[in-house]
Amino acid sequence: MYRITRFMLAPLAVSIMLAAGCVNYAGIDHQGKLLSLDQASSNSLKDTLPPANWPRADWWTSLGDPRLGALIEEAYASNPDLQEVQARVAKANAFLDLRDAERFPQMDASAGVTRGRLSRFEDYSGEGHKYFTARNLAVNFNYTFDLWGGQRAAWESALNSAMAAEVDLQSSKLILTVNVVKAYNQLAYAWQVSELNRRDLARLSKLVELSDSRYNSGLDNLSQLKQVQSLKARSESTLIGALDDIEVARLQLSVLVGKGVDRAQSIERPASLQASVVALPAQLPAQLLGRRPDIVAARWRVEAENKNIDAVKTTFYPNINLAAAAGSHALSGDALFAGVSKFWNVAPTISLPIFDAGRLRSDLKAGNAELDVSIAHYNQVLTSALHEVAISVTQLRSFEQQIVVQRDACAIAQSSYELSQSRYKAGEDTFLDALNIEQQLIQDEMRLAFLNSKHIDSSISLMAALGGGFQEREAPLAKNTIN
Structure with missing residues (x-):
């Protein structure tokens, strides 16, 4: 028997396509261009900073609080947003399995029994009022030859999308980790502020007592007493706000950990x-x-759209499908497996798009537009990533310099406060003078606490900008080059 193979069918299909002058995709292409590192980057940061290692996977341990790691693990296990991303990964992998299954032949079996009554119109004898029982048993086979690699391209597109979804999960974990660490840092800062506010309230309470005593002694007037009482009331209000900030920071953390x-x-x-x-x-x-999961995911999506275009282009070519069926049809049960009841058929089909009113070209244009969207998104992510690193480093430098100066200011204020205490005990200064100097010390410590908090925030942002310990794993397929 003469055997037809896909290699014999391919030249025939090409000949039919060329002879028919069918639908084609001439003149349709994407417009976007991937941004190169030379266009997006600068060497200025490398020239001004000492070299260091990339962040570790557990980069938050460098902040010095082991309880932070437990909160992050709790967030990984319970955060609803992260669970939503995990579900998207599962969906992308399921779609990948579907695309993979479409590349293989499909075979199914069917069996059934039909009981019916014939009308006179349906009865060949013209009598009608007859009952019948039809039994069938069949095996069906269907296979589309992937002559142009369209099914493989569709599978590779789904694979790239699944890879992007998995990297999105790592990116979401990084974002969640950063949010937890920053909220934890905000909680630490809120505690510091509340302590300093308590000290300030204690100072003003003593000042009110002193002013009240001086007013009763005729040394101060009522206006001076009311002014000090007003400062104390304002301090009490500030302390209430600071305590509220602690509760808000706790609530933010509880939301993040799910x-x-x-x-x-x-x-x-x-x-x-x-x-x-x-x-x-x-x-x-x-x-x-x-090292940046969002950059890696954006690149995978560019590759996915590129492969999708390859798959769409193959729909312009002739398609060859092979369908076959075999089984048995019988009206009586004992004849179901008899030779006269057996049947089989083989139906190879060649299809070629000749006129479709622009449907295929529109589909390809939409695919190229999606590719342009993915390329633009990749370029935006790459540019933003480099700017985030630069901004974080700039802020870190600034906060470090401010902290050095502010520590000097705190040291001077502390020395001045200690001197005022000594002078007060020696009777050289009044208690009011000592309290006023203590106010300056508290304000300087408030400023230092704020700068330390912002410095830690910028440090966290730098860890995130550098990818937070993420490292791209080896891809199962080599990626294409998009021009």
Whole structure:
């Protein structure tokens, strides 16, 4: 028997396509261009900072509070937003399995029994009023030859999308981790502010007592007493706000870890956190392409859209499908497996789009537009990533310099306060003078606490901008080059 193969059918299909002058995709292409590192990056950061290693996967441990790691693990397990992304990954993998299954032949079996009554119109004898029982047993086979690689391209597109979804999960974990760490840092700062406000309230309470005594002694007037009482009331209000900030920060953490309101009350006061030293990896920005999950995911989506276009282009070519069936049809049960009841058929089909009113070209234009969207998104993510690194480093430098100056200011204020205490005990200064100097010390310490908090926030932002310990794993397929 003469055997037909896909290699014999392919030349025939090409000949039919050329002879028919069918639908084609001439003149349809994408417009976007991938941004190169040379266009997006600058060497200015590398020239001004000492080299360092890339962030570790557990980069938050450098902040110095082991309880923070437990909160992050709790967030990984319970955060609803992260669970939503995990569901998207499962969906993308399921779609990948579907595209993979479409590349293989399909075979199914069927069996059935039909009981019916014939009318006179349906009865060949013209009598009608007859009953029948039809039994059938069949095996069906269907296979579309992937002559132009369209099914493989569709599978590779789904694979790239699944890879992007998995990397999105890592990006979501990084974002969640950053949000937890920043909320934890905000909680630590809120505690510091509340303590300093308590000190300020205690100072003003003593000042009110002193002013009241001086007023009763005729040394101060009522206006001076009311002014000090007003300052104390304002301090009490500020302390209430600071305590509210603690509760709000706790609630923000409880939301991030995916727990209810009651979880907020069990979150303890954080330890004193330490910011990371300003330094950048020596291979920045070249290695940033594989260290930032959002960049990696954006690149996978470009490749997915590119493969999707390859798949769409194959719909312009002739399609060859092979369908076959075999089984048995019988009106009586004992004849179901008899030779006269058996049947089979083979139906190879060649289809070629000749006129479709522009449907295929419109589909390809839409695919190229999606590719342009993905390329633009990749370029935007790459540019933003490099700017985020630059902004974080700039802020870190600034906060470090401000902290050095502010520590000097605190040291001077502390020395002045201690001197005022000594002078007060020696009778050289009044108690009012000592309290006023203490106010300056508290204000300087407030400023230092604020700068330390912002410094830690900028350090966290730098860890996130560098990818937070993410490292792209080896891809199952080599990616294409998009021009």
